[in-house]
Amino acid sequence: MARSRxxxxxxxxxxxxxxxxxxxxxxxFATNIWSEARRIVPKDTHSLKNSIRIEKLRSGKGRGxxxxxxxxxxxDGGSFAGSGIRSSIGGSSSGVGVGIASAxxxxxxxxxxxxxxxxxxxxxxxAQPFMRPSFNKHRYRFKKTVRRLMKQKIx
Amino acid sequence: xxxxxxxLFSFWATQSANAFYTGIGGRLRNNQARQNETRPYCVVTQVxxxxxxxxxxxxxxxxxxxxxxxxxxxTNLEVLALSKKFMTLxxxxxxxxTGWSLLELERFRSLLMPLEKDEDMDNPLHRxxxxxxxxxxxxxx
Numbered sequence: 001m002a003r004s005r006x007x008x009x010x011x012x013x014x015x016x017x018x019x020x021x022x023x024x025x026x027x028x029f030a031t032n033i034w035s036e037a038r039r040i041v042p043k044d045t046h047s048l049k050n051s052i053r054i055e056k057l058r059s060g061k062g063r064g065x066x067x068x069x070x071x072x073x074x075x076d077g078g079s080f081a082g083s084g085i086r087s088s089i090g091g092s093s094s095g096v097g098v099g100i101a102s103a104x105x106x107x108x109x110x111x112x113x114x115x116x117x118x119x120x121x122x123x124x125x126x127a128q129p130f131m132r133p134s135f136n137k138h139r140y141r142f143k144k145t146v147r148r149l150m151k152q153k154i155x
Numbered sequence: 156x157x158x159x160x161x162x163l164f165s166f167w168a169t170q171s172a173n174a175f176y177t178g179i180g181g182r183l184r185n186n187q188a189r190q191n192e193t194r195p196y197c198v199v200t201q202v203x204x205x206x207x208x209x210x211x212x213x214x215x216x217x218x219x220x221x222x223x224x225x226x227x228x229x230t231n232l233e234v235l236a237l238s239k240k241f242m243t244l245x246x247x248x249x250x251x252x253t254g255w256s257l258l259e260l261e262r263f264r265s266l267l268m269p270l271e272k273d274e275d276m277d278n279p280l281h282r283x284x285x286x287x288x289x290x291x292x293x294x295x296x
Contacts, residue, residue, distance in 0.1 A: 123227055132221065133203040
């Protein structure tokens with residue numbers, strides 16, 4: 001007999017339909033943040049703009065976790081372990097949030113990403129945030145959409 | 156939002172006896188520090204602001220302002236001590252904003268940033284970053 005995956009959200013069982021719905025809402029939310037970040041990012045050489053991308057995170061085994069991450073920077077060869085900034089969107093009860101990755105790669109300390117300096121500024125350069133405003137612009141609508149989907153699909 | 160900044164800087168002006176204020180010698184700068192600013196000092200920047208939150212086809216008369224405070228100092232220990240004093244002062248701060256009520260001031264990020272060192276700097280610069288969201292509600296007439 002095939003085993004079905006059960007997802008729990010705030011103590012209630014979610015259906016597969018709800019999971020698909022939330023996943024679609026997340027994907028659309030991630031795309032909106034991505035396009036807004038690309039629109040407002042400072043475009044001196046366009047390399048920072050071109051480095052902004054969406055990454056889909058794998059679901060945790062049996063946890064029904066759906067997440068996307070919007071990453072900018074990573075000039076050091078494009079390695080995932082490099083530094084950068086990201087917006088993580090979780091379909092689980094952990095909710096939504098914006099994070100800033102630390103400036104580490106492997107075991108050695110590296111210079112932080114240029115993207116991080118643009119977002120947060122330095123002592124000589126004012127901050128020109130592009131990730132946080134992009135995320136804020138869409139998050140209120142996102143919460144509402146997900147809440148509506150959950151209400152519809154929870155049984 | 157000018158009224159918000161007027162309220163913030165009025166609040167700041169009343170804190171001259173505060174440990175953080177005396178710690179930085181009153182050097183709170185808006186957006187950018189002066190050239191060769193005496194250390195330690197603090198810079199406030201607006202990260203983002205949603206003027207009025209539009210929801211369900213009507214304004215709910217709330218406004219959100221995100222602020223970033225950067226504390227710069229010569230030493231790591233000093234920057235950490237100043238950041239603690241800042242949080243003690245600002246986490247529970249209340250001040251009046253003309254036409255609005257300040258509902259909440261929430262710290263959502265506090266980070267010790269990497270050391271900044273340039274060729275034209277005599278000493279490297281230590282930095283502590285704090286970000287807050289201020290939630291305001293339009294005053295009822």
